[in-house]
Amino acid sequence: MKLRIAILVAALPLLGLFGDPKGLTVFIVGLVLINMLLASGLNLLYGFGGLIPFTFAGISGTSAFICCNLVLHAGWSFWIALPVGCVAASILGLALSFPAIRLRGFYFALSGLVIQSALTIAFIYFPSLTNGDTGITSIPRPTLAGQPIVSPWLEILIATATVLTVTGISALMRSPIGSMLIAIRDDEDLSRALGINVTAVRSLAFLIASLIAGLGGGVYAHYVGFVSPRTFDVLISLNLWLMVAVGGRGTLVGPLLGALILTPLPFIFQQYTWIKDVIYGGAIVVVIMFLPAGLFGLLQRRAS
Amino acid sequence: MDGYLVVAASVIVSGVLVGTIYAVVAAGLSLIHGTILMPQASNGQIFLGAGLVLWWLQTQAGWPLWLAVPAVIAAGLALVFSLELLVFRRFYARADRSITYLVVTLGLAQMLSGLYIGAFGRISDTFSVPPPARGYAFIDPTPVSNARLLAFTAAATVLCALIAFLRLHRFGRALRAVFQNRDVARLRGIDIISTYRLALGLGTAVTTVGGMLYAVAFTLDLTVGWTMTLITFSIMIVGGPGSVLGALCVGLVFGFTQAIVSVFADPTIATFAYLLAMLAMLFLRPNGLFSR
């Protein structure tokens, strides 16, 4: 587990801050860092755990909506609302994982797809929390001592969160829980026969990954300033999965690399918003066909 | 009193119509998943695409119906067989191919939905195909447009033809054999790969027909693709993968539910209910209601 390289890659986007602080480049830097964080969380379940969690976006969205509402309507501080959102996300993630944890590969993914679709519908039709399809606008940036945090400090803060997340995941994977997760990914039946409590380990992985999803969701909402039910639907889970798959699943660097490459892409074709779907969709097909180990895996093979 | 009767009758009529179209598309999906173990998540987009291309051919290119319909089916088959050649056939032998196919077809669905927005999105938000027949017939006590009657008849015919094909024709029986037991089918000399291709072709053809029928009977918008995928997956899981009869029965039930719910509330609530039903099936009885 090369933590130092991962931290370096996570800090790379900060180079973009040497552009003009009010510009698009800085905004992309922030988005890249948030996606790095989210993709790392998803990687815990997919790369290290071997499960594709389509519910990831919905869990992230739940935290985002709770966080926004606490700040906008209840007047809470972002710094208290965010942890609350994260805790809510991890509880929801754990609850959603319970029934599915007994299902195998394909059926687990399918159930995730269904639950996520149901969550999106719930987001749209419970306007009290989410303002329906219109979404929530004018979400303020986090403040410190009364002053909103400005770029580039805001991006540096997000980078810190991402680095901490990656460090945490690294520590987890080096612990016995991490080894158990990898064993379960390799052969679930064998793991159980050797005395590993597969359900407990998977549940813990879900708890932590959902916490990270919640963190990313809350930060995203207050960074971008606008969220809607569509911000957290199936395609978002799918595209985060793509970042992990493109970068290299089951490694620390992989999701960071994937987020770095894929996040700026839609901005190149800004006037054609629909091209993003064509590119991401096409990338999914290409990755499945040619790059099972992702770009990082390709680099590793070239190096050896 | 009369008012209620008319409402009830129109609910039944639209329920049967939309249910039959659901059943047709779900049957196609079920056929493909039952044989190849491929969950075809882009079927909704192919469904939508068929309707969109039909609309375009008729309204923008001025083609007559009898030319446009086969052209759309041919285009759909061309698309799916190109995909088979480039992508699908690589995974036929893999034991865990279902999850791979699920993700790949989701990616394809995303691509197609982006392409549709790019190609059609700036033209309009909704798309209405000119009706193939004008006027109304009276199915006591409610009027039904002839176009819709035609759509229903076509859908019912497709379903009956499909069921007949699977039971009576040599190739149809081969399909059922592969679905029931791959290894036994192989031992009996059935060419599994050809059967896969037959299932793909048939399932896709039926889906494109369903899309065109929907375009004729209702109005299309660009979100229909994803909704259709969710609904037909629910029908397939609840009815049982590979079971056309299951697709028919569950499709009709879902169609009715949709029609009834639409009277009182947003039809999306019906979709929500289907998703819950699918979830319940996945946990309790993944082989569906009509499994052998």
Added chain:
Amino acid sequence: MTSPSPLFQTSGLSKRFGGLQALASVDALQYPGELLGLIGPNGSGKSTFVNVVSGTLPGDEGKVWLEGRQISGLPQHLVTRAGVARTFQAVKVFRELSVLDNVLAGLLGHRARPHEANERARSAMDRVGLTVAPDTAAGRLSLFDQRRLEFAMRLVAKPTLLMLDEPVGGLNPEEIRSMIALISSLREHCGILIIEHTMKVITSLADRVMVLVNGRKLIDDAPGVVLRDRAVIETYLGA
């Protein structure tokens, strides 16, 4: 002299799969220091027996005791922690992980002090005669070495009962001889139960043999007695 208390014991063990009664009220017994052989025709319930005792599958009726402690109804990981280990008919190792990581994985579900783990792993590998480099990927080992690895993965956790499901499947005659010697050497560490088709393995190793036919226990006695029993010859060995 009183007889020693059993190492493991089942009473009335039953299991159905839909319409098929895979196990029908099986009473089994094994004493410490004994090597028990389990034989029977295909589909007679041998693997099901091991599945239920080890907790891989839940039984429908009946109880299982290990050293006097009831283990029936426990989830598999708890049964393993209680001291029951099993191998699978088709060899199963973590193909992507190294040999050493595979053996260490055998300790993951058990309480082991971290600094002890490597020591115990190497000692287990020595005991089974696994001489390949510890960082070799397990998927690249020969079949025999993979079987040895499977043993090491179980032994590292110091099991009380080791259940082997057709351990010589796929091995050539010389490897089978080595395997018989290896299993024999493991007897001092734990009780062993072997499911086997190959009579040579059973006659060389087993102190007692239990015969299952159609889910029922037919007979349970010394190998010499069992292999001459008329019912056994008719239903299994082929008259």
